[in-house]
Amino acid sequence: MIQRFAKARSHERQGDVDMTQGSIVRHLALFALPLLAGNLFQQLYNMVDTWVVGNFVSNEAFSAVGTVTPICNLLIGTFLGLSSGAGVVISQFYGAKQYDKVQETVHTIVTLTLLLGVVFTAVGILMTPAMLHLMNTPENVFPESRTYLTVYFGGIIGLMLYNMGAGILRAVGDSRRAFYFLVVATMLNIVLDLTFVLLLGMGVEGVALATVLSQLISALLCLATLMRSDSCIRLERKSSASTRMC
16 A cells, blocks of 8 residues: 555656645645736737837837737637646546556647647638638738738747646646746747847737747747656657656
8 A cells, every 4th residue: 555655646746736635725726826827927928019019110010919919819718728628637537546547648638739730820821811801900900910910820839839738737736837937938028029129120020929939938848847747747759658657
């Protein structure tokens, strides 16, 4: 029995939280606060972009970025929902101590995210003009709105991987590290926005590029955390994961 307990505990390291032990209220508060703050921080990408172009580019650029805000928020909400659904599956296996299922699910989720990223990128870029026409985008801001969305969809894999990675971490009770990564990415977005617009004069294209690069950094931080984890959410090459006792 002691050996079984030790083996089970070996899966619960580096930020994993057993929320059935200790104060339930404290666990819920520590878990929920970074989650709520993270949802707000994800909206800051587009808000910062709008502020920067509104103050340092032109009124047309301000309108262009503001026009695509509903589309960006819709995508963020969609990926948050998908990551939450994936997290439910992982957390069920994790709570049942079926650690082999946890690792299998983690690898399946990441693989599907990469495949969906290709699909969303291609479809998004192709559908950008149609979406803007459906929103009755004014002709004077249409080109810049199209530029922003094209760059945004071109780097949407970063947004998807971050949310899925964060969902995996939250599934084992760790909502703080994903939030820290998001804060870093948000601060980086501000710096890159100002750099691309003020120093390089890139306008709308610059703020869009700053956003996708920042989202990619947050995704890489999440993936690096999963790859370096010593618990059953560790992300490995399939050949290694299939034989590793997590």
